[in-house]
Amino acid sequence: MDPGPGALTNMCQIGYDLRKTDAVVVSHCHPDHYSDAASVIEGMTYGGWVKRGSFYGTKSVIEGHGKLGPCMSQYHLGIEENVSVIAPGDELEICGVRTSIKRADHSDPCNVGFMFHTENGIFSYVSDTAYSDDIADQYTGTRVLFLPVTTPDDKRIKYHMCTEDAVRFVERIRPELTVFIHLGIVILKHDADAQARMTQDSTGCKVIAGRDLMRIHIGKDSVNIEQLIADKPEWNDAWNLPEEE
Numbered sequence: 573m574d575p576g577p578g579a580l581t582n583m584c585q586i587g588y589d590l591r592k593t594d595a596v597v598v599s600h601c602h603p604d605h606y607s608d609a610a611s612v613i614e615g616m617t618y619g620g621w622v623k624r625g626s627f628y629g630t631k632s633v634i635e636g637h638g639k640l641g642p643c644m645s646q647y648h649l650g651i652e653e654n655v656s657v658i659a660p661g662d663e664l665e666i667c668g669v670r671t672s673i674k675r676a677d678h679s680d681p682c683n684v685g686f687m688f689h690t691e692n693g694i695f696s697y698v699s700d701t702a703y704s705d706d707i708a709d710q711y712t713g714t715r716v717l718f719l720p721v722t723t724p725d726d727k728r729i730k731y732h733m734c735t736e737d738a739v740r741f742v743e744r745i746r747p748e749l750t751v752f753i754h755l756g757i758v759i760l761k762h763d764a765d766a767q768a769r770m771t772q773d774s775t776g777c778k779v780i781a782g783r784d785l786m787r788i789h790i791g792k793d794s795v796n797i798e799q800l801i802a803d804k805p806e807w808n809d810a811w812n813l814p815e816e817e
């Protein structure tokens with residue numbers, strides 16, 4: 573899902589064989605969600621030699637919408653067995669898992685979120701969106717929630733969520749585990765773990781900040797977190813931004 577910058581490199585690091593991938597999903601037409609998608613498709617199709625796998629993307633991704641996209645080439649769409657345009661309200665099966673497609677409120681108006689109904693309950697991937705009660709309520713019943721929290725505290729940037737929004741989201745859904753993803757440079761610098769803890773303290777629900785190469789096992793009775801490879805630095809002084817006025 574949403575193979576953005578570094579996806580391929582991360583897969584190499586954990587020895588993940590792309591030929592075992594059966595489907596690629598891209599939620600919207602922003603490069604942090606699609607930049608490695610063509611490379612992943614190359615792997616899935618044995619470099620284009622074997623026509624296989626499925627691709628799911630929104631209209632902006634596959635056909636283009638206004639000034640956005642398309643972001644996948646005809647060639648890469650053509651080497652897959654199935655290509656499907658997805659939109660809010662769709663119910664489909666992705667690799668045998670029933671998937672509900674949800675609305676988002678984002679600068680790519682085609683963007684969508686996902687609820688995956690597994691035999692061990694529902695996990696949801698909420699793609700980029702501004703907060704509203706209506707957006708959050710779509711995910712009722714979620715056991716593990718992957719929530720894009722781009723900025724800390726109440727430092728809202730348009731069409732994205734900050735920690736204050738995350739608190740409201742988690743309060744409404746009350747998942748067994750919430751994982752902050754899509755962490756922006758400011759929240760990383762200001763301690764994403766502390767922002768997750770604040771959300772946990774004010775909601776009473778377990779909340780963590782996601783890390784690269786983290787694996788979440790969703791079992792029948794428990795959810796376990798595993799770090800596949802020792803932490804890479806989340807923040808490095810070399811990435812410091814110029815001082816603000």
Ligand SMILES: [Zn+2]
Nearest residue numbers: 600602678700
């Ligand atoms: Zn986006």
Ligand SMILES: [Zn+2]
Nearest residue numbers: 602604605700
């Ligand atoms: Zn994004």
